[in-house]
Amino acid sequence: MPEPASAEPVLRVVDFSKKYEGKPAVDHLTFDIAAGEILGLVGPNGAGKTTTLRTIAGILPIKEGNIRIFGFDIDRDEVEAKKYLAWVPDDPQPFDTLTVYEHLEFYAALHKVQNWQQRAEELLTRFELQEKRDALGGELSRGMRQKLSFCCAWLPKPKIVLLDEPLTGLDPRGIRSAKQSIVELASEGTAVILSSHLLDLVAELAHRILILNRGRRIFAGTIAEARATIAVRADATLEEIFMTATENAGDSAAGTSAAASPPPKIE
Amino acid sequence: MITHPALALLTKRKLRGAFRKQIRRTKTAKGAAFAIIGLLVILLWYGSVILGQSFSRNYGSAPAPVDPQRAVLMAQFGFFSLLFINLISSLGHRGLYIPKDEIEVLFSAPVSRSAIIRYRLTINILKSMFGALLLSFFAMRRVPVPIFGFFGTFVAIQTLPIYGQLLSLLSGNAENKFFDRIPKGAVRAFTTIAVVAVIAAFALLFMPGRDFWDKIAQRITNEGGTGILQNQIVSYIMAPARPWAGMATAASAPEFFKWFSVSIGIWMLLFFVASRIPVDYRELSLETSADVAKRLQRVRRGGGGSGVFKLSPRVVGWRAPWIFGRGVFGALAWRKSMSMLRKARVALMVSITIIALCSIGVSFMILNRSPERMEPWFSGLASLLGCIYLSNFLRFDFREDLDKIDILKTYPAACWKIFVATLIPQTTLVTALLYGMLIIKGVITRTFHPAIPLFAAAIPIFTFIWIAVDNVIYLFAPTRAVAGQDTMLQNAGRAFVLLLLRMFILSITFAGAAIPVGIAVLIINIFAGIPESAGQLLYGAGFLVGLAFALLEAAVLAWAGGLALRRFDVASDRP
Structure with a gap:
């Protein structure tokens, strides 16, 4: 992987906690990400990955801790902070009555992108949606919805992209396009947080990884550092590192309460 | 109304999209046939209401003289009942209801929360237009000047969603601050009882042609000053509906415009307050939207x-x-x-x-x-x-x-x-x-x-x-x-x-x-x-x-x- 463009953090999460009905979903989480960096966010189900991403995206309110995007507090300077962000949810829900092209028109207006049409055409071509440009959102398959979500996120050339299980439902060509465009985006200086259970994908793309378990950070660093500190073997894969890390953390957390259920996700 | 250009664009595109989807559905023979029949049924329904109104005015027997004071009281009670039902049902929509395809997009976009409220309020007002028109036509029958009755009712119905939204936001905020969680069952039971009570009261007063009901209606609004609706406390409670009642039952243009100005002023004030209210409704909205999405899915299935x-x-x-x-x-x-x-x-x-x-x-x-x-x-x-x-x-x-x-x-x-x-x-x-x-x-x-x-x-x-x-x-x-x-x-x-x-x-x-x-x-x-x-x-x-x-x-x-x-x-x- 090429090295990140800058070491200066563009997103800083400090001591962030989130509780649901009194139970911790995320527990005193601190991390940051620099421009051009791809951060792989991994953890078992209920680890707090989606809650963390949705809070950074401004979907969930922040009550404990602090999140800053280019210095803007996501709580106090919400609109300013969100200008730099793009969010790709794990199950994108396009507007039923808008065509693919109208989605891009709307996102261009939302992020005040001037002369967006040429970039929209490029993205439609890249994600093989040209033939579907006049299809309604409600008519798209799971994979097409995911591709449309990428196009909408990529359109304003965001400085930070939050991806939650981005490859779900994509065909092999779609997966290749998505991976290429994530790498290209990062090489242009965009910080990417990639949350996924596909550990091979994370190992392939991420500069650093952040492992969460039961809402707590159990490791943050490069895979080489993880091998040195967590793994039993020097050539351990990310899967082996993940298993060891979460088992150890599970042992140490035994007896503590399980992480809380996240807020409802709309089916 | 909608001040953010992207949200204005979204509204226009969604409206266009709804028409387009409707037209796409008519491309099959079945879809076209059912759409044409449906359109005819709706047109005939509206037409019968309008024509029936006009026919009964021009050719029907002369309407019984309406006591102005009683007409105002009855209209006030009717509008207040609608407001009450609206407020009670809005307690079930905690926070701001946003459909599933909009919620994550809008919350993660660089759009202020007040802009989102203004957008949703406008959509709700547009959606209530269909019902408002129908009710306004119906209301023309029982008032001294039909056109005033029409506009009075129309403005009243178009103000209800704002009242409801304001209460949803305030109750959601109170829930966030003071209560961990109000049991939904309790809210539903209270809502059902309240709605049934209001409908029963409404039926009691307005069921036509029944001596028994007429006698009770007279007793409630009797001219001796002891009627329930003339009670001082009841009149304070029903005060929000007074401008609409004044507008709908106005006998002259100056009287109508006086109440019209008051009603429009209240509408604007409520809209302003609802969109500026400093409430973080995100978590409640996510819950409400998830609940509604599940309910719709069950309805669809x-x-x-x-x-x-x-x-x-x-x-x-x-x-x-x-x-x-x-x-x-x-x-x-x-x-x-x-x-x-x-x-x-x-x-x-x-x-x-x-x-x-x-x-x-x-x-x-x-x-x-x-x-x-x-x-x-x-x-x-x-x-x-x-x-x-x-x-x-x-x-x-x-x-x-x-x-x-x-x-x-x-x-x-x-x-x-x-x-x-x-x-x-x-x-x-x-x-x-x-x-x-x-x-x-x-x-x-x-x-x-x-x-x-x-x-x-x-x-x-x-x-x-x-x-x-x-x-x-x-x-x-x-x-x-x-x-x-x-x-x-x-x-x-x-x-x-x-x-x-x-x-x-x-x-x-x-x-x-x-x-x-x-x-x-x-x-x-x-x-x-x-x-x-x-x-x-x-x-x-x-x-x-x-x-x-x-x-x-x-x-x-x-x-x-x-x-x-x-x-x-x-x-x-x-x-």
């Missing part, structure tokens, strides 16, 4: 009726008996029975209560008149109406299985058998409830007319016919019924066609039954000296022939249902 109810985890241990055997038919029917048992807990309780109350009511109506003469008529009518109501309310048919039809078609059974087995549990349940009604009535009235066994034999056949017609049409032209969505025209058209077909089939059934009974009557009249017992026997024979005819009709419908299921193409017919 269940097609209304009891399919809307949630699967109750408390009844997981309950098991339905294998009433129809252990074969393929029995297995299919058992699967449906289990669905009914586990989903329709609340619906069943409601149905049993309604049936019990109706039985008691019918029994006393029979007792107050001539039991021997009235009983068969009351029993027949109550069975008919009960069947129609219960078949629609306790609906467990192919709507519930729309997403599983490909699986159903793979079962090792003839399609007609699958069709019948799917509908038979609902038929049995409705029949059992109606039998219960006849038994309660028999116990209270202590009469048992010889016609009752004949009714009992007719009930399951008629119920099956009623349900089967609906399902045959549904399988030929399936729609996912969600009120207020883009299939409104098709749904209206489909409902109208269904009504006509049911009436047609019902008339054939009655004609088939009436002809032999008519022949029996003719024979009795010709041979006047025929003994009474022989006459009754002839009636009974005629009824049985009619029943046989109905059975034949049920068989034809079972065949048609099988055909519809066989030709159902899951690739194209599933909407």
Whole structure:
């Protein structure tokens, strides 16, 4: 992987906690990400990955801790902070009555992108949606919805992209396009947080990884550092590192309460 | 209104998209036919309201003179009732309701929360326009100057969503700050009681042509100053509705414009306050949107009726008996029975209560008149109406299985058998409830007319016919019924066609039954000296022939249902 463009953090999460009905979903989480960096966010189900991403995206309110995007507090300077962000949810829900092209028109207006049409055409071509440009959102398959979500996120050339299980439902060509465009985006200086259970994908793309378990950070660093500190073997894969890390953390957390259920996700 | 350019664009595009989707649906012959019929039905409905209004003004008898003070009070009470229902129901939508396809996009976008509120408020106001127009036309009848009544009602209805939204935001904020969580069951129970109370009060005051109701209405608003609505405290409570009442019942233009200015001022103030209120509604909105999305999904799957109810985890241990055997038919029917048992807990309780109350009511109506003469008529009518109501309310048919039809078609059974087995549990349940009604009535009235066994034999056949017609049409032209969505025209058209077909089939059934009974009557009249017992026997024979005819009709419908299921193409017919 090429090295990140800058070491200066563009997103800083400090001591962030989130509780649901009194139970911790995320527990005193601190991390940051620099421009051009791809951060792989991994953890078992209920680890707090989606809650963390949705809070950074401004979907969930922040009550404990602090999140800053280019210095803007996501709580106090919400609109300013969100200008730099793009969010790709794990199950994108396009507007039923808008065509693919109208989605891009709307996102261009939302992020005040001037002369967006040429970039929209490029993205439609890249994600093989040209033939579907006049299809309604409600008519798209799971994979097409995911591709449309990428196009909408990529359109304003965001400085930070939050991806939650981005490859779900994509065909092999779609997966290749998505991976290429994530790498290209990062090489242009965009910080990417990639949350996924596909550990091979994370190992392939991420500069650093952040492992969460039961809402707590159990490791943050490069895979080489993880091998040195967590793994039993020097050539351990990310899967082996993940298993060891979460088992150890599970042992140490035994007896503590399980992480809380996240807020409802709309089916 | 909408100040953010992207949200204004979204509104325009969504509106255009809704039209486009409607037009795309009319590209098939079925879609076009149902849309045209639906459009005609809606136009005729509106047209009849407008023309009826104009006709009664121009050609009808002169309206009774309205006491101005009483008119204002009644209008104020009417508007206040609507406001109250709106406020109570808005407690169920905590925070700001945002549809599932918008919520994550809007919350993660660089758009302020007040801009989102303004956008949603505008959408809600636009959505309420259809109902506002209709109610405004209705309101023109009972006011001194119809046009003032129209605009007064229109402005009032268009202000209700803002009041409701303001309360949702404030109650959501209070819940965030002061209560961990208000039990939803308590809110629902309170809402139901309040809505029923207001509807009852409304009916009490406005039911026309009933001396009893008129007397009560007069007592509430009597001119002696002791009426409930003239009470000082009540008038303070109803004060928010005063400007609308003043506008709707104004007798002169200056009076109308005075109240109009006040009403518009209140509208603007409420809109401003609702959009500026410093409440973080995100978590509540996520919950509300998830709840509404689930409910809509159940409506889409269940097609209304009891399919809307949630699967109750408390009844997981309950098991339905294998009433129809252990074969393929029995297995299919058992699967449906289990669905009914586990989903329709609340619906069943409601149905049993309604049936019990109706039985008691019918029994006393029979007792107050001539039991021997009235009983068969009351029993027949109550069975008919009960069947129609219960078949629609306790609906467990192919709507519930729309997403599983490909699986159903793979079962090792003839399609007609699958069709019948799917509908038979609902038929049995409705029949059992109606039998219960006849038994309660028999116990209270202590009469048992010889016609009752004949009714009992007719009930399951008629119920099956009623349900089967609906399902045959549904399988030929399936729609996912969600009120207020883009299939409104098709749904209206489909409902109208269904009504006509049911009436047609019902008339054939009655004609088939009436002809032999008519022949029996003719024979009795010709041979006047025929003994009474022989006459009754002839009636009974005629009824049985009619029943046989109905059975034949049920068989034809079972065949048609099988055909519809066989030709159902899951690739194209599933909407």
